[in-house]
Amino acid sequence: MCGIAGIFNHPEASNLAYLCLHALQHRGQESAGIVSSDGVRLHTFKAMGLVGDNIREETIEKLPGASAVGHVRYSTTGTSEIKNAQPFVINFSGGSLAIAHNGNLTNAGILRKELEASGAIFQSSMDTEVIMHLIARSSKKELIDKIMEACSRILGAYSLVFLSQDQMIVVRDPKGFRPLVLGKIGQSYIAASETCALDLIDAQFEREVEPGEFLVINAHGTRSLKPFASGATKSAQCIFEYIYFAKPDSHIFGRGVYEMRKGFGKQLAREEPVDADVVIPIPDSGVPAAIGYSEETKIPFQMGLIRSHYVGRTFIEPSPSIRHFGVKLKLNVVRDVLKGKKVVVIDDSIVRGTTCMKIVKMLREKGGAKEVHLRISSPPIKWPCFYGIDTPTRQELVAAQKNVEEIRKFIGADSLRFLSEKGLRWFKMQNPSEEFCDACFTGNYTVDLPDSPEIADYASSLQKFST
Ligand code: 5GP
Numbered sequence: 001m002c003g004i005a006g007i008f009n010h011p012e013a014s015n016l017a018y019l020c021l022h023a024l025q026h027r028g029q030e031s032a033g034i035v036s037s038d039g040v041r042l043h044t045f046k047a048m049g050l051v052g053d054n055i056r057e058e059t060i061e062k063l064p065g066a067s068a069v070g071h072v073r074y075s076t077t078g079t080s081e082i083k084n085a086q087p088f089v090i091n092f093s094g095g096s097l098a099i100a101h102n103g104n105l106t107n108a109g110i111l112r113k114e115l116e117a118s119g120a121i122f123q124s125s126m127d128t129e130v131i132m133h134l135i136a137r138s139s140k141k142e143l144i145d146k147i148m149e150a151c152s153r154i155l156g157a158y159s160l161v162f163l164s165q166d167q168m169i170v171v172r173d174p175k176g177f178r179p180l181v182l183g184k185i186g187q188s189y190i191a192a193s194e195t196c197a198l199d200l201i202d203a204q205f206e207r208e209v210e211p212g213e214f215l216v217i218n219a220h221g222t223r224s225l226k227p228f229a230s231g232a233t234k235s236a237q238c239i240f241e242y243i244y245f246a247k248p249d250s251h252i253f254g255r256g257v258y259e260m261r262k263g264f265g266k267q268l269a270r271e272e273p274v275d276a277d278v279v280i281p282i283p284d285s286g287v288p289a290a291i292g293y294s295e296e297t298k299i300p301f302q303m304g305l306i307r308s309h310y311v312g313r314t315f316i317e318p319s320p321s322i323r324h325f326g327v328k329l330k331l332n333v334v335r336d337v338l339k340g341k342k343v344v345v346i347d348d349s350i351v352r353g354t355t356c357m358k359i360v361k362m363l364r365e366k367g368g369a370k371e372v373h374l375r376i377s378s379p380p381i382k383w384p385c386f387y388g389i390d391t392p393t394r395q396e397l398v399a400a401q402k403n404v405e406e407i408r409k410f411i412g413a414d415s416l417r418f419l420s421e422k423g424l425r426w427f428k429m430q431n432p433s434e435e436f437c438d439a440c441f442t443g444n445y446t447v448d449l450p451d452s453p454e455i456a457d458y459a460s461s462l463q464k465f466s467t
Pocket residue numbers: 244282285286347348349350351352353354355356357389390391
């Protein structure tokens with residue numbers, strides 16, 4: 001998972017890119033980078049860690065020019081190294097080119113083997129680098145044609161911003177897995193993963209980049225191309241962006257994220273009510289759904305857990321006798337809200353179930369809750385995501401290993417219910433071609449997974465079996 005931003009034709013391009021990345025920090029905390037173009041050369045800065053800690057005024061001064069592209073990378077369990085930080089830059093026969101990528105390709109492994117067999121030397125372990133090799137090898141003349149040719153060979157999820165010396169090219173894969181929006185400040189163009197980035201720099205929201213759209217922005221204006229046959233494929237926008245990943249103040253896929261989350265909570269309340277004294281969220285991700293649940297059930301909403309906003313990535317742990325320290329550092333109970341109460345706890349999702357388990361224990365033992373009823377505003381996550389969200393393997397996903405009653409016992413709640421798969425679609429589809437990916441809940445993978453033949457076989461047999 002990542003956040004991307006691009007600025008074209010603004011005297012403070014790098015500064016605006018920096019601000020956009022700041023607003024998109026929730027999409028990735030592992031590394032941050034900006035590449036600017038002064039019209040002749042590209043200038044690069046990349047660092048491990050947070051935007052605000054690493055990008056300073058001196059950094060911006062070393063990134064001159066009227067266009068810039070930026071990237072924040074999500075912390076994965078894989079290699080967290082500077083060589084895997086983006087934007088990724090190449091110098092090739094066509095000039096200099098930077099790329100910022102959000103998403104995950106599902107055939108990068110196969111393409112990489114093919115490219116390596118014919119002599120390509122890779123500098124990183126990123127799937128993104130495959131795109132750059134394909135572009136460099138294209139025999140087409142124009143950069144946009146090279147990019148379209150490269151994209152015709154890749155599969156999976158890709159929202160991309162490219163920057164050359166004199167143009168910005170913005171791309172969204174035909175399924176539109178990851179969000180990508182366009183904004184303007186006067187005659188300057190802004191591309192960003194989410195609208196919260198546009199808000200911060202006072203850019204006017206123009207529209208979303210459409211699934212399968214290639215947008216060329218240069219001194220001559222803008223040109224939109226749709227090289228892939230549209231209509232033949234339905235979109236597969238990631239529903240998990242609405243549930244957890246995107247920021248609630250953003251509008252993506254045509255809707256406000258906050259309203260969507262509240263809606264999941266309301267639907268959950270209709271499906272799974274419970275007799276209780278108070279509704280509390282697990283902050284921050286569970287807050288809008290808990291508000292929705294409370295509104296629908298008329299059970300009062302309270303903050304029974306308070307989150308510290310100063311939890312860094314590393315801290316010194318005390319002796320092992322003080323257990324579950326990580327969760328305690330982040331969350332503490334409000335005893336006055338919980339003591340002797342029947343509490344409904346709302347969270348957006350269960351992944352491994354381990355955080356939840358610690359919180360339920362804390363609510364009882366420290367908070368004095370009489371009953372703890374856990375309600376989750378999405379269905380059980382049973383399948384890994386291959387399209388850019390870092391969900392663990394099936395072995396680590398608690399809902400892939402246990403049924404709901406077994407998970408309830410594992411977590412130690414008095415009751416546990418999830419939103420149904422049908423309830424996930426409580427909102428009306430206004431546009432018939434608009435479809436969502438929900439593969440992590442259903443196993444229904446809409447884009448082939450050639451890099452993962454085993455799981456692909458398993459997933460397709462499951463689909464045939466269940467329909
Ligand atoms: P669990 O109790 O399953 O260990 O953790 C569930 C929590 O993890 C939920 O509060 C949810 O907001 C959060 N979560 C869901 N998906 C992701 C993800 O992809 N990355 C991270 N860091 N947290 C996630």
